[in-house]
Amino acid sequence: MTTTVALTIAGCTAATAAIKAVGPIVLGGRELPTWFTSVVILLSPALLAALVATQVFAEGDRLALEADTAGVAAGGLVYWRIESIVACVAIAAAVTAVLRAL
């Protein structure tokens, strides 16, 4: 393993551990103000939508509609109809694979 790779792994480990520790250390075990709760409730839709959008509507740093866009849309439709996350994921992968095979 080269020094660069070792340095990169060490750096990523330290930085990621620090990021993940901040919230629990600073905010742990506290009674929370209403405004904080109100924001945290909305953090899920904000982050999930951003994660989905950046993975589905983009390829690297450019916008792109591809097989996985259609696959995930199909998965969403399935989830909306039958509320099964397993079926949603399975259909998304299957539709994506079939479209790529065409």
Place this chain on the structure above:
Amino acid sequence: MSAIVFAGSAQFTAISILAAGGGAGAAVPAATLMNSRFLPMSAAVGPSFSGGWLRRALKGQAVVDHSWALSSRGDGTFDEHLLLGASAIAYVTWISGTAVGALWGDALGDPDKLGLDAIFPAFFFGLLLNEMRSNRAKGVAALGAAIALALLTFTPPGIPVLVASLASLMGLTRRARAEVQERQEAEGEPR
């Protein structure tokens, strides 16, 4: 790297920079930006963790996208045990998956052909649909997605998702706070 960084997108970011000839000085900040979304996530779960500060800091290491999203109770609190359990399962499969890929990766062929890259976004999309029960949540989701896509083409990886988390500040409006207050009062003593 899978064993100790345990965050796919950051690992891929770092590796692609190294593969392109970049040094650790470029790879580490880029991967860290990619992981910066864990800052709002860890702040959100912080109050739900029990134990002393060191225990809480260690539990914080278990925060990954899917366990964080799964354990959200939807009322601003998180199920600590579900989060730790979901992460433990993911950790074992992540590492065994990495080992399989390293040993027999060439024999498996291109995972994209099997549509495997659609699994995570589809999983998050399902969780998202489950979250979007109120008009406010729908608005925040639309805003978050719009922010992320608007920033995507000209900011470093990680920044779009981090900035999109600001959409949750819509929770600061008087109406949103009043609804939380009402719900807490209806449930008796807020925890």
